[in-house]
Amino acid sequence: MKYQILGVVLASVISGLFGLKIGEHAAAKPAEEVAGEEVLRHVVLFKFKDDASAEDVQGVEEAFAALPGKIEEIRDFEWGTNNSPEGLDQGFTHCFFLTFHSEEDRATYLPHPDHKLFGKALGPHLDKVLVVDYWSK
Amino acid sequence: MKYQILGVVLASVISGLFGLKIGEHAAAKPAEEVAGEEVLRHVVLFKFKDDASAEDVQGVEEAFAALPGKIEEIRDFEWGTNNSPEGLDQGFTHCFFLTFHSEEDRATYLPHPDHKLFGKALGPHLDKVLVVDYWSK
Numbered sequence: 418m419k420y421q422i423l424g425v426v427l428a429s430v431i432s433g434l435f436g437l438k439i440g441e442h443a444a445a446k447p448a449e450e451v452a453g454e455e456v457l458r459h460v461v462l463f464k465f466k467d468d469a470s471a472e473d474v475q476g477v478e479e480a481f482a483a484l485p486g487k488i489e490e491i492r493d494f495e496w497g498t499n500n501s502p503e504g505l506d507q508g509f510t511h512c513f514f515l516t517f518h519s520e521e522d523r524a525t526y527l528p529h530p531d532h533k534l535f536g537k538a539l540g541p542h543l544d545k546v547l548v549v550d551y552w553s554k
Numbered sequence: 555m556k557y558q559i560l561g562v563v564l565a566s567v568i569s570g571l572f573g574l575k576i577g578e579h580a581a582a583k584p585a586e587e588v589a590g591e592e593v594l595r596h597v598v599l600f601k602f603k604d605d606a607s608a609e610d611v612q613g614v615e616e617a618f619a620a621l622p623g624k625i626e627e628i629r630d631f632e633w634g635t636n637n638s639p640e641g642l643d644q645g646f647t648h649c650f651f652l653t654f655h656s657e658e659d660r661a662t663y664l665p666h667p668d669h670k671l672f673g674k675a676l677g678p679h680l681d682k683v684l685v686v687d688y689w690s691k
Contacts (some may be wrong), residue, residue: 458634460597460649462686482691493581497595497688500657503664505685512597512686520637527640547684548642549599551649554619 431435451485455552456492457523462547467543475510477542481513487531490522491515509547513544523550592689593629594602594660596652598672601645601686606679612649614679617672618650621656624668646684 465474478496487492493516499506517523526532602611615633622631630653636643654660663669 458632458649458651460640460651461690462684467686495595495690497691499688501596501687506685507684508599509684509686512595512688514595514690533638545597546642547635547644547646548588548638548640549646549649550638551636553651554633 444498455554456552457517457550458522459517459523459526459550460548461513461515462509463509463511463513463539463544464544465542473542477486477539478511483516484531484535488526488531490517490525492518492522507543544545592691594654594657594687596663596687597685598650598652599646599683600648600650600676601683602647602679602682603681606644607648610679611612614676615648617675622652622670625663625666627654627656627662627666629659645682 428542463477465477482494484498485491495514496511499510499512515526517526590643600613600614619633622628631649631651634651636647636649652663654663
């Protein structure tokens with residue numbers, strides 16, 4: 418009886434550990450990172466106007482970073498500020514890197530009201546923008 | 555005594571499972587994809603000369619794609635050709651997206667002999683290039 422109880426406890430612990438493992442794995446690995454699966458990347462570069470304040474720039478960063486919470490078609494999102502030592506940045510200081518799973522999702526994103534609102538808030542501070550999209554190989 | 559032995563067995567099983575879990579975790583998920591861990595992205599855009607032939611362009615694509623096999627500091631690599639409908643690409647047709655784990659690794663890559671050789675092969679066909687690097691947020 419003691420062994421049976423301990424067996425059940427052991428099985429429960431093992432099963433719990435496996436369950437935890439599977440759960441963590443699934444949560445940590447977004448579908449778009451599955452090896453070999455092509456995704457649609459959307460690369461956006463900004464150069465702000467010289468008179469844009471630090472607060473203006475931070476406001477744009479935060480507004481862009483809020484879009485994935487509003488537009489579910491954005492499957493992955495990251496961004497950062499340029500630190501290349503090569504001097505080939507043509508003045509661009511910010512890179513935003515979005516991932517879609519289809520051209521249909523991009524077609525939903527581009528005219529999306531929340532994207533348009535962001536564009537309106539961005540406009541007054543923007544000197545230039547560059548966008549390229551590609552299916553990842 | 556029985557409880558002590560079973561305790562040791564239980565501890566051993568649990569520890570083994572944790573070991574397995576950590577091992578599988580590391581194997582299944584490249585370090586650069588660990589959630590919340592910043593990586594150094596290196597974004598390279600090319601516009602080829604008008605007189606670059608399809609073979610010239612393909613040669614550059616293949617030569618660039620061969621670099622991760624030669625330079626271990628390149629932790630991740632993908633590329634693709636622009637298909638943005640927005641008309642904000644400024645003529646850039648190719649995006650290469652490299653990942654480093656440190657600025658030291660980038661400092662090894664930039665002057666690496668294989669990178670330099672690639673640059674020499676690329677040069678005659680290149681109209682313009684743009685590079686931004688960022689730590690992903």
